[in-house]
Amino acid sequence: xxxxxxxRIEGSTATVRLExxxxxxxxPELNELVVRAADQRVERLVLLLEDLSYMSSAGIRSLVFAxxxxxxxxxxxxxxxxxxxxxxxxLTGFDRSIVMRETLxx
Amino acid sequence: MFxxxxxxxxxxxSIAGPVGxxxxxxxxRAGLATRPAYWLRxxxxxxxxxxxIHGYRGRGGVVDLEGGVEAGxxxxxxxxxxxxxxxxxYDPAPRLAVPPSVRELGGYGLMLALGKVDEFRYQYVGGxxxxxxxxxxxxxxxxHGGVDAERAGGV
Numbered sequence: 001x002x003x004x005x006x007x008r009i010e011g012s013t014a015t016v017r018l019e020x021x022x023x024x025x026x027x028p029e030l031n032e033l034v035v036r037a038a039d040q041r042v043e044r045l046v047l048l049l050e051d052l053s054y055m056s057s058a059g060i061r062s063l064v065f066a067x068x069x070x071x072x073x074x075x076x077x078x079x080x081x082x083x084x085x086x087x088x089x090x091l092t093g094f095d096r097s098i099v100m101r102e103t104l105x106x
Numbered sequence: 107m108f109x110x111x112x113x114x115x116x117x118x119x120s121i122a123g124p125v126g127x128x129x130x131x132x133x134x135r136a137g138l139a140t141r142p143a144y145w146l147r148x149x150x151x152x153x154x155x156x157x158x159i160h161g162y163r164g165r166g167g168v169v170d171l172e173g174g175v176e177a178g179x180x181x182x183x184x185x186x187x188x189x190x191x192x193x194x195x196y197d198p199a200p201r202l203a204v205p206p207s208v209r210e211l212g213g214y215g216l217m218l219a220l221g222k223v224d225e226f227r228y229q230y231v232g233g234x235x236x237x238x239x240x241x242x243x244x245x246x247x248x249x250h251g252g253v254d255a256e257r258a259g260g261v
Contacts, residue, residue, distance in 0.1 A: 023122045024155055054144070056122065056151050057215035067206045084144045091221045092214045097206040 007033045012043040019051040022059035030062045038069045045070060046104070050080035059085075060092050067097060079104050108135065109174035116158035116186070117166025125154050125171065129182065132173040136180040142241045145222035146182060149239050152219035153184050153193065161188025161235070179224070179242045185234045192228045193220060193237065 003026035004019040014037035022030065037045055045066060066076060076098045081089070089095050112128045114121050129150045133143035154169050161167070173182040198217040201209060220226050225240035 021126075023126075023151060025122055054148075056148060056155075057212070057218050058155075060214045060218075061211045064206055064209055064211050068208075068211075072207060084141065087222075088148070088218060091218055093202045094206055 003029065005029050005033055007037065009037065009040055009042060012041075013046060014040065014042040014044070015046040015048065017048040017051070021054040022052060022062070023054065023056040024058040027058035027062045030059075031065055034062065034066045034069050041071070042074065043071075044075045044077065046077045046079060048079050048104070049082065049085060052082065052085055055085045055088050057092075060089065060094060063089070063094055063098065075099065077101065109172060110135070111173075112171040114154075114169050114171070115166060116154070116162050116169045121154055121158060121169065122151050125150050128171055129173070132180065132182065136173075136175045137243070138180050138241060142180075142224075146180065146239060146241050149219040149223050149226075150182055150184065152215035153237050153239070156193070156215050156219075157184070157186045157188055157235070161186055161191060175243070179240045182239045184237045184239070187234055190230045191235060192230075194226065194228055 002020050003022065005016055005026075007014060007016045009015075014033075016030070016033055016037075018030065020026070034045070063076070070076070078089075078098055078100045080102060081100050086095075086100060089098075089100070110128075110132060112124065114124050126147055129147040130143070133146060138146065150171070154171075157169055158164070158167075167187055170185040171182065173180065175181075193216045196216045198213070201213050223239045224242045225238075227238040227240075229236045229238075
């Protein structure tokens, strides 16, 4: 499935919807959006992952990149992460630094 | 029993596409369930990416993949001509001990590759690295759902 990433910035929140597969080919696209969000000095980065079917270590690197690119107090929220993608994040210990929720409202 | 092969040129920016397609077809042909198929593909993606970036240092080289079913399991053998490297020697513990805000960006691939396959073997044979990934099939034909990270590299 082709990768798609679409970002919307409203107030101090950047929301990025990801679709398809986040791997070595697609991760640079997400990194570009992270840089744009960081330039806007957002306080919250929300990644909507319901339609993200695959994440390799390249995707983990993007999450670490986001963590380091944003100011320390920026909240990174992952919403609707599929079980295997969530397990990938947990294996790298990155779940301790981000918030994962089933829905945006939860 | 069956076997299939793929030879890819590791000089491109990413071989994730053909490797993913190959492992997907192997998993389907072998009757591997969705979850172990996901983890086998991830492991293959990480091992081959590691070969291209660190083994061949981006200068290109051949990566051979062979997969099939034998002895109650789906196997995927990945071979390359880069300098000898046993992925089991990689210790992720120091990296995991550091908070993400100050971590290095990379270094997660091998952790993920070894974390969920049922068995991982490494041999250096005839001047080639040979990584073998195995996902077991149960007697009912369904594959195991993966194992905990602590079992990785126990071969």
